[in-house]
Each structure stands twice: as C-alpha cells, then as structure tokens.
Amino acid sequence: MxxxxxxxxxxxxxxxxxxxxxxxxxxxxxxxxxxxxxxxxxxxxxxxxxxxxxxxxxxxxxxxxxxxxSEEPLRDDHGDDEADLAELTAWAARTGGGIGRVERLDDNIALIEITPLFFPPTAAGDPIAAAMTLVAGASALILDVRRCRGGVPETVALFCSYLFGPQPLELGGLYFRAEDRVRQFWTVPHLAGPRFGPDRPIAVLTSATTFSGGEDLAFTLQERGRATVIGETTRGGAHPREAFAVHPHLEVTIPIARSVSPLSGTNWEGVGVRPDIPTPATDALPRATKHLLAALG
Known part of the structure; x- marks a missing residue:
C-alpha cells in the first residue's frame, strides 16, 4: 500500500x-x-x-x-442492515440455523451443540424449537458452545427462555453509547417448542475459543445458577460490535455497546467465563456426563 x-x-x-x-x-x-x-x-x-x-x-x-x-472486495451494500441479515440468513441455512448437533446420549442425557453462532431469531427460531422438541423428554441436558463464536443477544435470550419457567425473567442488558441507555433482554413467555423448564440439570461446555454469544449463554446460565459450566475459561468478548468499511478490502469492527448483568452489573469482557469445573475442552463432554449422572442420583 x-x-x-x-x-x-x-x-x-x-x-x-x-x-x-x-x-x-x-x-x-x-x-x-x-x-x-x-x-x-x-x-x-x-x-x-x-x-x-x-x-x-x-x-x-x-x-x-x-x-x-477481506481477499474479496467488500460488498457495495456493506453495513446495510437488510443485506447483512440476508447474508446471515443464507449462512444459517447452510449450518442448521446454528444447531450443529442434537444427540441423545446414554442414561437419557441429551446434547445440543450450538455452532458456529447464534443467528438472528428469524433464522434460528425454528431450528432451536426443533432441537428443543427432540430433547424434551431428556432427564438432563448438555449445551455445547465450545465452537460457538458469537451471535445476537436476542437469540441467546430466546434459547435461554426454554430453560426457565414461563414467568418473564430479566436475563441481561446492553448499554449502548449512542442511546445512552440499557436495552434489556428477557425470557420469552410464548415459545414455538416445548420448554425444558427450570428444574432438570444442565451443563454448558466451553473452550478457550468460545466467544461473545456463546459466552453470553454460559455467563447467564451460570450467574442464574441454572447450569454448571464445564471446560475452559472462555475468550472474553462481551462488547457487541459494528463494522465500518475503511478501504475496499478492510473493515474495522468497533464495540458500540457493553453487556450489563442485572444481578451483578458485571460481564465477562477481558476475563472470560470461568468454568465451575475446569477441564480441558477435549475432556469436557465425558466430565459433564459424569457430573449430570451424579446430579440425577
């Protein structure tokens, strides 16, 4: 240059x-x-x-x-909300709406893997409902976000809604500099699939590459005492960002908001989500299975 x-x-x-x-x-x-x-x-x-x-x-x-x-020139409509949503929707269609795997393990323990990210609700809502339908009868649930790199908070809130009761619950918030206010995120009272509910045990698997939206899920469920986090400390990104083109092949991503917990006022920026049961990410699944079996008695 x-x-x-x-x-x-x-x-x-x-x-x-x-x-x-x-x-x-x-x-x-x-x-x-x-x-x-x-x-x-x-x-x-x-x-x-x-x-x-x-x-x-x-x-x-x-x-x-x-x-x-970007090796390819940035789109002419880069930064356009409708064009960005269309691109995310197409990506979601190629990746199961962010539901990478649903599996029934031994002892009636179910597993849902969320990867590569929490897509917008319009693209992820039906796949999430389908996944929750498949695991509805499980005794315990494992949520695998070891390969989850981000996503939108609205979908994290939607997913969490399946894991609590029907009473509205404030899960978190985002403070936006431009608006100078906190935008709250609550559980959704009406869901397209069966609610897993607040009582059956849940484990969340994390890795050192779990980021942003995946961390949001782990942090929220951990802070609420709804799940046990098992694996590695996550990467530590709690600031939603916006991208701005500065060159035909370069865009800068800038955090325009920060996560705010309604319980502690904190978030996981820079420190990551620390697991309740630290273990290498490669060993997190068998460790979670052992933990849940003990919880089930």
Missing amino acids: REDEITQVVTRVADRVTEHYVFPEVSDRIAAALRPDRYPEGIDAAELATRVTEDLQSINGDKHLRLLH
Whole structure:
C-alpha cells in the first residue's frame, strides 16, 4: 500500500473509534495509538490489518476491536442492515440455523451443540424449537458452545427462555453509547417448542475459543445458577460490535455497546467465563456426563 493509502485507512479507523467506541473515555487513547508512521510504505493490506489490530487492542485488550482484511472486495451494500441479515440468513441455512448437533446420549442425557453462532431469531427460531422438541423428554441436558463464536443477544435470550419457567425473567442488558441507555433482554413467555423448564440439570461446555454469544449463554446460565459450566475459561468478548468499511478490502469492527448483568452489573469482557469445573475442552463432554449422572442420583 502507498503511504497516502495507509494514512487514509488509519485516519478513518481512528475517527470511527473516537465516534463510536462504547467507552468514550478510552477512545481518544486508542485513536492516538494509531499513527500512520508506525506502518511502513509497501505493507500489504492483510499485514496492515494485523498490525492495526494489535494497536487497537494495546490499550485495554478489547478483542472486538479489530481491523479485518477481506481477499474479496467488500460488498457495495456493506453495513446495510437488510443485506447483512440476508447474508446471515443464507449462512444459517447452510449450518442448521446454528444447531450443529442434537444427540441423545446414554442414561437419557441429551446434547445440543450450538455452532458456529447464534443467528438472528428469524433464522434460528425454528431450528432451536426443533432441537428443543427432540430433547424434551431428556432427564438432563448438555449445551455445547465450545465452537460457538458469537451471535445476537436476542437469540441467546430466546434459547435461554426454554430453560426457565414461563414467568418473564430479566436475563441481561446492553448499554449502548449512542442511546445512552440499557436495552434489556428477557425470557420469552410464548415459545414455538416445548420448554425444558427450570428444574432438570444442565451443563454448558466451553473452550478457550468460545466467544461473545456463546459466552453470553454460559455467563447467564451460570450467574442464574441454572447450569454448571464445564471446560475452559472462555475468550472474553462481551462488547457487541459494528463494522465500518475503511478501504475496499478492510473493515474495522468497533464495540458500540457493553453487556450489563442485572444481578451483578458485571460481564465477562477481558476475563472470560470461568468454568465451575475446569477441564480441558477435549475432556469436557465425558466430565459433564459424569457430573449430570451424579446430579440425577
């Protein structure tokens, strides 16, 4: 890339961080770390993305702050909500709406794997209802988010709704900088599939790569005492983000909100969700089965 291209990209990234980052008291410090002279002329776009990402995360370690490189040119309608939803819907159609696996294990323990992410409710609602129908008669349930990389909080709330009673329950919230308010997320009283309910034991499997929406599920169920988290400490991303194109092949992702627990006021940003029963991710399933069998007596 030419020097003027680098300057243009870095300046655009810094401006958008200053304008949109959920922590305005930190945004200026992050923007100041992005000096065009740090990146040599002739660097390619992919390497620039790597180096700018390192600098974006150098102030407070926010893993959602990234400059991403795309080999293919970004869509002309990039950032358009309808186009983005259409793309997610097509991805969901290829991946079972985020339901990677439903299985009945021995001893009437059921397993649902959620991967690659919690898609929007319009794409994930029916697959989730179908999965919950298949596990409705199980004595205990394992939720596997070891390969879940994110998703939308509305769908996490929808999924959690199956795991509590019909009475509305506030699960979490998001504080949006632009709105200067907390948007609450509650359980849904009317569901398309059978409710698993609040009493049968649940285990959530996590890994060091579980991120964002997968962490939201684990954190919410753990904090509410509804599930036992088994596996590894998760990656630690609690800030929903928005993407902004800054070059035909580069987009910056910036957290525009932060998760807020109605119980503790905290979230899992930077620290991850710590398991109740630490174990290597590869051993989490047999460990969860053993735990649930003991819970069932």
